[in-house]
Amino acid sequence: MTGRAAKLAALLVTVLLTYSLAPATPAVADTNLCKPSGKDGAIALPRKLATANRPQEDKYTTADVEPLNSVDIDALGLRTPRTLVVGTQPGGPPTSCVDPSGRYTGYDNELLRAIAAKLGLPIVFAGTEFAGLLAQVAARRFDVASSSIMATEARRRTVGFTNGYDFGYLSLIVPSGSSLDSFDGLGSGQRIGVVQGTVEEAYVVDTLHLQPVKFPDFVTVYSSVKTHQIDAWVAPAMEASNVMRPGDTATVAAYTFGLGNFVAYAVAKDNQPLINALNAGLDAVIADGTWSQLYTDWVPRPLPRGWAPGSKSAPTPHLPDFAAIAARNHRGVSEAAPPKSTLAQLRDSFFDCDLYRQAIPAMLTTGLPNTLILTICSSVIGLAIGIALAVAGISHARWLRWPARIYTDIFRGLPEVVIILLIGLGIGPIAGGLTNNNPYPLGIAALGLTAAAYIGEIFRSGIQSVEPGQLEAARALGLSYRTAMRLVVIPQGIRRVLPALVNQFIALLKASALVYFLGLIAGQRELFQVGRDLNAQTGSLSPLVAAGAFYLILTIPLTHLVNVVDNRLRHGRPAVEPVDPLASSQEIT
Amino acid sequence: MTEPRSVSLAGNDIHLSFGQNAVLRGVDIEVPAGDTVAVIGPSGSGKSTLLRILNRLYEPDRGDVLLDGRSVLKDDPSRLRQRIGLVFQHFNLFPHLSVLDNVMLAPRKLKRLSGDAARESALAQLDRVGVKHKANSRPGALSGGQQQRVAIARALAMAPQVMLFDEATSALDPELVKGILALIADLGSEGMTMLVVTHEMGFARSTSDAVVFMDHGQVVETGPPAQIFEAAATERLQRFLSQVL
Numbered sequence: 001m002t003g004r005a006a007k008l009a010a011l012l013v014t015v016l017l018t019y020s021l022a023p024a025t026p027a028v029a030d031t032n033l034c035k036p037s038g039k040d041g042a043i044a045l046p047r048k049l050a051t052a053n054r055p056q057e058d059k060y061t062t063a064d065v066e067p068l069n070s071v072d073i074d075a076l077g078l079r080t081p082r083t084l085v086v087g088t089q090p091g092g093p094p095t096s097c098v099d100p101s102g103r104y105t106g107y108d109n110e111l112l113r114a115i116a117a118k119l120g121l122p123i124v125f126a127g128t129e130f131a132g133l134l135a136q137v138a139a140r141r142f143d144v145a146s147s148s149i150m151a152t153e154a155r156r157r158t159v160g161f162t163n164g165y166d167f168g169y170l171s172l173i174v175p176s177g178s179s180l181d182s183f184d185g186l187g188s189g190q191r192i193g194v195v196q197g198t199v200e201e202a203y204v205v206d207t208l209h210l211q212p213v214k215f216p217d218f219v220t221v222y223s224s225v226k227t228h229q230i231d232a233w234v235a236p237a238m239e240a241s242n243v244m245r246p247g248d249t250a251t252v253a254a255y256t257f258g259l260g261n262f263v264a265y266a267v268a269k270d271n272q273p274l275i276n277a278l279n280a281g282l283d284a285v286i287a288d289g290t291w292s293q294l295y296t297d298w299v300p301r302p303l304p305r306g307w308a309p310g311s312k313s314a315p316t317p318h319l320p321d322f323a324a325i326a327a328r329n330h331r332g333v334s335e336a337a338p339p340k341s342t343l344a345q346l347r348d349s350f351f352d353c354d355l356y357r358q359a360i361p362a363m364l365t366t367g368l369p370n371t372l373i374l375t376i377c378s379s380v381i382g383l384a385i386g387i388a389l390a391v392a393g394i395s396h397a398r399w400l401r402w403p404a405r406i407y408t409d410i411f412r413g414l415p416e417v418v419i420i421l422l423i424g425l426g427i428g429p430i431a432g433g434l435t436n437n438n439p440y441p442l443g444i445a446a447l448g449l450t451a452a453a454y455i456g457e458i459f460r461s462g463i464q465s466v467e468p469g470q471l472e473a474a475r476a477l478g479l480s481y482r483t484a485m486r487l488v489v490i491p492q493g494i495r496r497v498l499p500a501l502v503n504q505f506i507a508l509l510k511a512s513a514l515v516y517f518l519g520l521i522a523g524q525r526e527l528f529q530v531g532r533d534l535n536a537q538t539g540s541l542s543p544l545v546a547a548g549a550f551y552l553i554l555t556i557p558l559t560h561l562v563n564v565v566d567n568r569l570r571h572g573r574p575a576v577e578p579v580d581p582l583a584s585s586q587e588i589t
Numbered sequence: 590m591t592e593p594r595s596v597s598l599a600g601n602d603i604h605l606s607f608g609q610n611a612v613l614r615g616v617d618i619e620v621p622a623g624d625t626v627a628v629i630g631p632s633g634s635g636k637s638t639l640l641r642i643l644n645r646l647y648e649p650d651r652g653d654v655l656l657d658g659r660s661v662l663k664d665d666p667s668r669l670r671q672r673i674g675l676v677f678q679h680f681n682l683f684p685h686l687s688v689l690d691n692v693m694l695a696p697r698k699l700k701r702l703s704g705d706a707a708r709e710s711a712l713a714q715l716d717r718v719g720v721k722h723k724a725n726s727r728p729g730a731l732s733g734g735q736q737q738r739v740a741i742a743r744a745l746a747m748a749p750q751v752m753l754f755d756e757a758t759s760a761l762d763p764e765l766v767k768g769i770l771a772l773i774a775d776l777g778s779e780g781m782t783m784l785v786v787t788h789e790m791g792f793a794r795s796t797s798d799a800v801v802f803m804d805h806g807q808v809v810e811t812g813p814p815a816q817i818f819e820a821a822a823t824e825r826l827q828r829f830l831s832q833v834l
Contacts, residue, residue: 467681469677469679469681470681470683472646472677472681473675473677473681473682473683473740474683474695475646475667475670476644476646476670476674476675476677476744477670477671477694477695477699477743477744477747478667478668478670478671478695478699478747479667479694479695479698479699480667483698487694487698488683488694491685492683492684492685495685
């Protein structure tokens with residue numbers, strides 16, 4: 001390792017040590033947002049909401065449901081027979097999140113587990129981005145989407161919905177000290193944050209007629225509010241109140257109803273049997289009290305007047321008097337605490353050593369192996385196809401050269417995310433039998449095919465940079481064109497581009513995080529996503545810093561390794577004989 | 590290793606154009622078996638191109654190449670090249686291989702020699718040209734003179750019947766030129782048929798059996814060294830000699 005790298009490593013270690021010796025921050029349990037609060041965590045409905053008009057006439061909730069025992073679980077159109085495959089966006093505690101043990105949980109997911117149990121169906125969860133969730137349900141990549149999805153008119157054009165199991169209202173979160181105090185105060189001069197693809201986004205665009213700033217999840221948008229990156233966040237009130245901590249530099253300025261629709265599970269539009277079955281299951285868990293229990297554990301707050309879960313014939317659930325509990329515990333929806341100092345905030349955000357202790361084992365056991373598997377497998381694919389592309393690209397035969405050219409242009413010209421989504425969602429259904437509907441191999445394929453385009457170009461430029469005299473000399477000895485290329489030209493070309501190849505591998509290592517767009521089960525998450533989920537659970541950026549450290553530990557030695565190899569190739573093995581003094585001035589020309 | 594029987598090499602009425610540019614315009618050249626013929630002439634006169642036609646790195650537009658009196662234009666060019674060694678101005682050693690592997694590569698691949706046999710023969714060739722002690726070095730660690738010796742050993746390792754030299758000393762520092770020329774002269778005295786493109790007039794005069802003067806893609810004058818250097822018949826040769834001598 002060179003001196004500079006050693007210094008950098010020393011600095012990193014010093015920083016980590018400093019913060020691990022710093023006064024311990026609250027215990028892990030306190031920072032875990034992905035756990036039930038119990039009924040003592042109850043909050044009252046905001047007054048403004050309670051007095052607001054009732055939602056528009058509900059024309060979608062079914063009058064009743066088919067009897068549970070008449071559901072034929074073999075006729076539900078499931079992508080894997082007798083297994084319910086669920087897509088969820090785990091960045092939204094307490095309704096949908098990943099807990100520290102890697103279980104996809106939260107109110108939405110636990111309720112769905114209970115419903116699946118009623119139906120006698122095993123259930124499998126996969127985490128993904130919210131923005132692509134409904135599309136993946138429509139394409140039947142998932143049987144069900146579970147992520148506090150408001151059943152809006154617009155969404156009903158793409159997917160079907162079950163009956164409601166929760167309701168939603170919106171809150172306006174602003175940085176402390178902001179003069180904004182109502183939704184009416186929002187205007188086109190302000191940066192208004194929303195999570196992409198959510199009902200909040202639709203509200204800002206369609207109802208307020210403003211252009212919002214879009215974020216991938218709640219935690220990121222909330223961090224942006226706290227740091228004044230944006231002027232306001234139009235948020236789902238329940239999730240927002242859960243993400244907000246006492247002492248944060250942000251407050252709730254106002255509440256409003258959403259678009260007047262309930263929260264439901266999304267199912268492919270044409271899969272009515274599954275919608276019916278889930279509705280039957282939902283009414284069953286309402287009837288046996290499971291719904292009430294889960295609602296009380298995870299999202300304890302009074303039901304708005306005129307709204308109840310399940311079909312119109314579902315029994316009325318019995319719930320504790322949350323308004324009274326909230327009043328007793330003085331848990332209003334807006335709490336005031338003295339803001340923390342910038343330094344303390346910084347430490348909590350980036351250097352929470354309890355979170356490091358929690359993140360690092362998960363990254364070692366789940367994240368690191370998956371990142372390495374994704375990177376190494378896609379590298380092998382990229383190298384094999386890349387060499388073929390390079391050889392075809394310098395071929396004299398047009399029927400070889402052109403396809404290589406077109407392939408390279410397409411795969412190099414598209415963003416990696418687009419390729420991953422196209423291959424994962426486009427090829428996925430076709431190759432479903434081959435991959436057992438597992439998106440992981442498709443992610444590897446997408447990464448490998450993209451890398452091949454770059455690697456092919458790297459090889460081609462390397463091979464073409466070898467002096468023509470080398471090929472001429474090899475052929476003058478009587479070697480055929482193929483043998484001369486294979487033994488003389490291509491090995492030299494590859495050695496010349498080793499540094500560029502390593503750069504490509506580093507790019508691939510980082511791009512492996514994008515596979516998450518395809519939806520992975522907990523054990524398939526790579527480094528970034530493990531950090532991301534912990535970040536979503538806790539609201540702290542520390543897990544992402546830990547993930548970053550892992551990436552650096554992988555990439556920095558790789559860069560230095562290539563420098564050593566490069567030197568070795570340039571000057572041969574370390575000299576064992578005295579170098580001829582004349583040699584130093586002589587170079588091959 | 591037994592020396593192969595000496596053979597003759599000839600080119601008859603050779604024409605070659607690269608696009609509009611006529612590089613060779615009806616060249617006749619003959620190297621009798623065991624002789625050393627020097628080719629002199631100004632830059633761009635087509636000397637190097639001629640060598641590459643004789644071993645068919647380039648195919649002539651017209652004309653014939655005869656080895657041992659037999660046309661070789663219909664032969665497999667790779668097989669022909671195994672019989673005709675070529676040494677380049679810029680050595681063109683393979684920088685990713687050791688000196689020994691540079692010399693062993695073609696014999697191993699083409700003559701299917703075992704590793705040990707190829708190594709033994711390669712070391713013998715390196716010994717013959719005086720760089721056996723550098724066998725395990727990379728070409729980049731060698732002086733220009735040593736590199737050219739390796740290149741000659743590499744060509745000799747295929748046991749060619751003819752050797753072509755393309756300005757083999759032009760890229761060398763002056764103090765290294767003499768050694769390489771002596772090595773080439775030794776090869777000639779051992780009976781190798783050789784065509785030597787050179788700017789070293791002293792070498793052409795003292796070592797060759799015949800000298801060919803080329804200009805503008807044509808052979809202008811041919812003859813024994815004494816006649817070429819003492820009694821040039823054409824004005825073009827006289828002018829060339831007055832410039833280089």
